[in-house]
Amino acid sequence: MENFTYHRPHHATDAVKLMKAAKDGKFMSGGMTLLPAIKHGLASPSDIIDLGGLKHAGVAVSGSVVTIKAGTTHAAVADDAGLKKAIPGLSKLAGGIGDPHVRNCGTIGGSIANADPAADYPAAVVGLAATVHTDQRKIAGDKFFTGMFETALKPDEIITAVEFPMPKRSAYVKFPNPASLYAMVGVFVAELADGSVRVAVTGAGPSVFRVPDMEKALEKGFSPDSISGVTVKADDLNSDIHASSAYRAHLVNVLARRAVEQAK
Amino acid sequence: MPIVSMKVNGKEVSGEVEGRTLLVEFIREGLGLTGTHVGCDTSQCGACVVHVDGKAIKSCTALAVACEGAEVTTIEGLAKNGTLHPMQEAFRENHGLQCGFCTPGMIMAAIDLVNRKGKKLDEATVRHELEGNICRCTGYHNIVKAIQDGASRM
Numbered sequence: 158m159e160n161f162t163y164h165r166p167h168h169a170t171d172a173v174k175l176m177k178a179a180k181d182g183k184f185m186s187g188g189m190t191l192l193p194a195i196k197h198g199l200a201s202p203s204d205i206i207d208l209g210g211l212k213h214a215g216v217a218v219s220g221s222v223v224t225i226k227a228g229t230t231h232a233a234v235a236d237d238a239g240l241k242k243a244i245p246g247l248s249k250l251a252g253g254i255g256d257p258h259v260r261n262c263g264t265i266g267g268s269i270a271n272a273d274p275a276a277d278y279p280a281a282v283v284g285l286a287a288t289v290h291t292d293q294r295k296i297a298g299d300k301f302f303t304g305m306f307e308t309a310l311k312p313d314e315i316i317t318a319v320e321f322p323m324p325k326r327s328a329y330v331k332f333p334n335p336a337s338l339y340a341m342v343g344v345f346v347a348e349l350a351d352g353s354v355r356v357a358v359t360g361a362g363p364s365v366f367r368v369p370d371m372e373k374a375l376e377k378g379f380s381p382d383s384i385s386g387v388t389v390k391a392d393d394l395n396s397d398i399h400a401s402s403a404y405r406a407h408l409v410n411v412l413a414r415r416a417v418e419q420a421k
Numbered sequence: 422m423p424i425v426s427m428k429v430n431g432k433e434v435s436g437e438v439e440g441r442t443l444l445v446e447f448i449r450e451g452l453g454l455t456g457t458h459v460g461c462d463t464s465q466c467g468a469c470v471v472h473v474d475g476k477a478i479k480s481c482t483a484l485a486v487a488c489e490g491a492e493v494t495t496i497e498g499l500a501k502n503g504t505l506h507p508m509q510e511a512f513r514e515n516h517g518l519q520c521g522f523c524t525p526g527m528i529m530a531a532i533d534l535v536n537r538k539g540k541k542l543d544e545a546t547v548r549h550e551l552e553g554n555i556c557r558c559t560g561y562h563n564i565v566k567a568i569q570d571g572a573s574r575m
């Protein structure tokens with residue numbers, strides 16, 4: 158593992174200054190993705206700027222929104238009693254990420270900044286029409302993920318929180334890769350407060366995507382049968398040793414129906 | 422080089438580390454506590470699990486410098502005055518290990534599980550919660566039994 162200089166600032170402004178001054182700096186939250194990447198030689202930052210000192214952690218449920226600060230671990234999200242009531246689908250999603258030790262370190266900010274095509278949170282960010290807050294601006298969830306491991310973030314921009322509007326009902330169902338536990342396919346279905354429906358799919362394509370045909374069908378009738386005939390094309394989906402694109406396309410429909418059934 | 426100080430198994434310790442020094446390297450090579458194992462070094466197997474501020478983490482995927490001021494417990498910190506911790510005793514009695522390589526991580530994970538979910542654990546819960554700990558020998562059966570037994574004794 159290549160060496161680097163470690164920093165632990167206490168304010169976002171200092172973190173940004175350190176990032177600007179670094180030759181090739183990287184922010185770190187839980188380190189559960191970044192440290193393995195450095196070990197594999199996929200990243201070799203000159204400086205690591207640990208955001209743990211910013212104390213950006215906690216879940217707040219107020220009125221019709223839930224705000225989760227960027228440094229909140231998956232375990233803390235999954236255990237939050239307020240969230241369990243407000244958005245059970247999101248709570249369950251966090252509790253299904255990786256394993257208990259990963260959940261004790263990994264954070265929501267780190268997960269969405271990383272934008273792994275098989276990560277779970279992107280499905281909730283898009284599926285619930287969330288807003289990503291950074292130290293500089295607010296970014297609509299729909300505009301945040303721009304491709305495989307690509308986001309709308311600038312290199313020196315820090316995610317501070319994610320704001321989720323409370324839906325009428327929602328659920329997330331994933332088919333985990335049995336070895337890595339990441340989503341082979343994961344589908345988040347939500348009926349939002351205004352009655353519109355979202356179906357967001359992770360794991361299947363290069364980046365999270367919505368399925369408008371399913372959304373329209375579910376707006377007419379929110380039941381698994383409404384979408385039994387609505388399929389997605391396999392052409393643009395991922396294909397690897399774990400699953401072919403045709404299998405992933407099949408899973409999208411199966412998991413979407415299960416999510417509709419489980420939505421609460 | 423940065424100096425890091427933390428409390429390990431109740432004792433204040435400090436030492437020089439590099440930015441990249443992993444917590445498990447500091448524990449094994451810096452402090453000579455070799456009970457914590459490195460099985461995969463890719464954050465998968467859980468042989469390296471220790472408790473940091475009361476939470477189970479994979480010490481191969483944590484920087485030593487980031488643990489400044491933390492309270493760390495390793496497998497060596499469990500026995501008191503020569504008496505094994507009830508979870509250790511349960512692994513011994515239930516034949517919850519063969520080669521023993523995964524055992525320190527299994528036991529640290531098991532104690533964390535009891536801390537989170539209580540002493541009455543059904544088999545399905547234990548199996549599910551062991552997703553982050555891999556054993557190449559036992560087939561898990563006796564590990565699950567040992568954890569259920571150890572939990573009830575804690």
Ligand SMILES: Cc1cc2nc3c(=O)[nH]c(=O)nc-3n(C[C@H](O)[C@H](O)[C@H](O)COP(=O)(O)OP(=O)(O)OC[C@H]3O[C@@H](n4cnc5c(N)ncnc54)[C@H](O)[C@@H]3O)c2cc1C
Pocket residue numbers: 183184185186187188189190191192208227228253254255256259262263264265266267268269270271273275276277278310314315316317337338339340463464465
């Ligand atoms: C064994 C294992 C299993 C896993 N299983 C799953 C799974 O099933 N599903 C899943 O979704 N994920 C899974 N993960 C990934 C895990 O959820 C990671 O915790 C997460 O992807 C990254 O979060 P982190 O806080 O550790 O970020 P880090 O590793 O610290 O950072 C990741 C990236 O985000 C950037 N970053 C971090 N914080 C911020 C911020 N606040 N603002 C801007 N940029 C930031 C960093 O610079 C880096 O590029 C797994 C990981 C492991 C090791």
Ligand code: FES
Pocket residue numbers: 458459460461462463464465466467468469470479480481482
């Ligand atoms: S050595 Fe840390 S998870 Fe395998």
Ligand code: FES
Pocket residue numbers: 517518519520521522523524555556557558559
């Ligand atoms: S006892 Fe050998 S790896 Fe578990």
